[in-house]
Amino acid sequence: MKAPGLWLYPHAIDRIGIQPAKEKIMASVKKKWVAFKGNSTIPADVVGEEEDLKVQAGEAVLVTVAYAKHVVADGFADYTDAPAKGGSKKRTNNDAPGKVEIQQLQNELNAAKGELAQSAAEVAELKGKLQTVTDEADNLKLELSEMKNALGSSDGLSNELGISTAQTAVTDAQAALVAAEGTDGADGARAALQAAQEALSALQG
Helix, strand or coil: CECCCCCCCCHHHHHCCCCCCHHHHHHHCCEEEEEECCCEEECHHHHCCCCCEEECCCCEEEEEHHHHHHHHHCCCEEECCCCCCCCCCCCCHHHCCCHHHHHHHHHHHHHHHHHHHHHHHHHHHHHHHHHHHHHHHHHHHHHHHHHHHHHHHCCCCCHHHHHHHHHHHHHHHHHHHHHHCCCCCHHHHHHHHHHHHHHHHHHHC
């Protein structure tokens, strides 16, 4: 809503024929606090700014008495009390409604992008660890298979050495299973452990 222009200006200045600077005029004019009923744009000469000032509905703004009477009489605004101490900072167009909210949303968006990038890096790291565990489980299965073949074909290998080797294989397989629990490599590690236990049982039987 475009608030009406300031056409009620102090007439005493005109009567004595003095044309002081704009700042001196505004400093000498009495002012009142008003709150517009809708989002409004106030003419710059009313608030002593270089540009028109945008305000939100219900926001207290200090204008000249003449202008205040004008907008209140026309139903654009109501008189209001001055803002509480600490809340009466002079508004400029840099504080126009929406700019603060837009900046806040931009900051939140940037923060969300940073968190997303961090999450993507963490997922990539977890995938790498999972692949490592899976590869280790596969290698263990291969080693156990080769060990079983060696135990079955080496007639000169003592039973005691074979049992010791098989027990070591079982221990290694158990450790691999613990490391792989909760990952896609858990099934492979579990199968490798079972194979090692079966090899050990065969030797002990």
